[in-house]
Amino acid sequence: MRRKAQVFLTFDVEDPVTPASDDAVVWLADLLREKDVNGAFFLTGDKARALRQRQRLDVFEALRGHDVGYHTNHHSTHPTVAEYLEPHGWADGVAEVVRRELSGADLIRELSGRQLCGFATAGTSWGPHVPGALAALGIPAHVHSFSRTGGGHNPHWYAGALCFARSEAVGPVEDDLQDQARFAELLGRLPQLIKEAAESEDRILHLYVGHPTIFVNQEFWDGLNYASGRNPEPGVALTAPRPRSSGGTRTMLDNLALLIDTVQASPDAEFVAFSDLVAARRTEPTFREGWFTTALAEAAKTDDIRTTSRTVSPAQLLHAVCRAVQGEDVNRSGPGGDVLGPVELPKPGEPVDHPAGLDHEQLRAVAASVRRTVAATGTLPAVARADGIAVPVATLYRSLLEFTARGGADVLRALPETVPLTAGTEFPWIADEISEHYGRRVRRWMHRPDLDVTELMRLTRAQTWSLRATASG
Numbered sequence: 001m002r003r004k005a006q007v008f009l010t011f012d013v014e015d016p017v018t019p020a021s022d023d024a025v026v027w028l029a030d031l032l033r034e035k036d037v038n039g040a041f042f043l044t045g046d047k048a049r050a051l052r053q054r055q056r057l058d059v060f061e062a063l064r065g066h067d068v069g070y071h072t073n074h075h076s077t078h079p080t081v082a083e084y085l086e087p088h089g090w091a092d093g094v095a096e097v098v099r100r101e102l103s104g105a106d107l108i109r110e111l112s113g114r115q116l117c118g119f120a121t122a123g124t125s126w127g128p129h130v131p132g133a134l135a136a137l138g139i140p141a142h143v144h145s146f147s148r149t150g151g152g153h154n155p156h157w158y159a160g161a162l163c164f165a166r167s168e169a170v171g172p173v174e175d176d177l178q179d180q181a182r183f184a185e186l187l188g189r190l191p192q193l194i195k196e197a198a199e200s201e202d203r204i205l206h207l208y209v210g211h212p213t214i215f216v217n218q219e220f221w222d223g224l225n226y227a228s229g230r231n232p233e234p235g236v237a238l239t240a241p242r243p244r245s246s247g248g249t250r251t252m253l254d255n256l257a258l259l260i261d262t263v264q265a266s267p268d269a270e271f272v273a274f275s276d277l278v279a280a281r282r283t284e285p286t287f288r289e290g291w292f293t294t295a296l297a298e299a300a301k302t303d304d305i306r307t308t309s310r311t312v313s314p315a316q317l318l319h320a321v322c323r324a325v326q327g328e329d330v331n332r333s334g335p336g337g338d339v340l341g342p343v344e345l346p347k348p349g350e351p352v353d354h355p356a357g358l359d360h361e362q363l364r365a366v367a368a369s370v371r372r373t374v375a376a377t378g379t380l381p382a383v384a385r386a387d388g389i390a391v392p393v394a395t396l397y398r399s400l401l402e403f404t405a406r407g408g409a410d411v412l413r414a415l416p417e418t419v420p421l422t423a424g425t426e427f428p429w430i431a432d433e434i435s436e437h438y439g440r441r442v443r444r445w446m447h448r449p450d451l452d453v454t455e456l457m458r459l460t461r462a463q464t465w466s467l468r469a470t471a472s473g
């Protein structure tokens with residue numbers, strides 16, 4: 001069978017200011033339905049409240065047959081997601097996301113009568129706590145995530161959620177739809193984009209169309225009113241964006257129709273509903289006897305902490321090794337549930353010092369301490385402590401991989417007198433790329449200029465331990 005790119009369209013629906021942007025959602029939903037294409041529309045809580053207040057529940061009617069997702073409760077209103085996460089560590093930050101976002105997600109479920117297909121990041125306001133909170137919000141996937149595996153896998157798992165990385169190749173398509181020269185360039189590039197996606201392991205092509213509001217306005221409602229940390233004064237009317245001419249709107253809609261026709265005419269592409277894609281990619285890997293031996297050998301091949309396995313994240317693998325050290329037959333029992341990266345801070349003043357090797361009693365005690373932290377918190381410890389010994393988990397990971405590389409998983413059952421310890425890098429290499437990219441983007445206009453993202457970046461790096469590719473591509 002011909003391998004086709006799976007193409008999906010997404011929209012961020014967020015403008016609570018201009019009533020015309022409500023109509024734009026209906027036009028886009030209708031245009032897609034006429035083409036028999038499913039779109040995913042991510043709404044903010046504030047947009048849902050504005051639709052209810054303006055008695056525009058017909059917008060939810062128009063979205064029947066499409067996917068409905070979530071795009072934060074208040075988007076650019078301060079505090080934004082990154083701003084409210086600023087003072088938090090991991091567990092309290094995840095709880096804060098749930099506390100602030102659940103009412104918006106519930107309202108959209110109520111008004112649409114639907115389950116939500118995903119949570120799309122609002123602008124550049126993100127934290128790793130967002131994917132971390134999705135299960136509690138009852139949302140199955142995260143879109144526009146800053147995470148990536150470093151091996152080109154998209155979607156992937158990060159911080160316990162199925163994540164779709166921000167597309168750097170395409171979009172927002174709205175910028176191209178309003179300019180005929182740019183649109184011609186996009187159409188010219190499309191066959192290559194489709195071909196590359198069809199040939200890639202994961203096959204997806206995310207066409208992020210953008211914002212219905214931009215089909216009727218020339219500028220963004222939030223840039224005008226909420227830039228650089230300021231909320232509008234209470235009682236002062238919001239500045240309305242300059243409207244787009246009706247001819248301009250027509251051009252954008254016609255170009256979008258032509259874009260859809262072009263994809264549909266391609267023998268290498270097919271449109272898929274985002275919710276179907278999510279359901280298919282959430283499939284758990286199947287574990288055959290011997291999977292653990294294979295996973296250890298694969299992970300030992302690289303000096304990096306491997307984030308591209310389709311079966312286990314490095315955090316899950318280390319946890320499995322610790323179980324095996326304690327005598328469990330992991331090859332038979334499987335890797336168990338998800339394990340997140342180490343989020344605790346080193347205790348002040350406590351030196352991290354370890355001997356050159358561990359005897360088997362010490363190794364079993366250290367493994368037991370890792371298991372206790374995972375059982376209590378769902379996360380790895382940063383440093384495994386037992387009997388006065390403190391071993392950074394990265395050192396434990398590297399040492400145990402090197403140890404098993406020589407004799408496979410079986411050597412974990414008959415430990416020698418001493419297992420030597422080899423220091424390893426603290427994070428996968430992709431941790432730097434992700435956190436630096438995030439750190440640059442989050443400092444733009446959407447946030448207070450003095451937003452301190454030190455802790456957000458640290459936790460972003462830590463969660464790269466939880467990365468893995470999806471089971472199916």
Ligand SMILES: [Zn+2]
Pocket residue numbers: 012014071075121122123
């Ligand atoms: Zn948005």
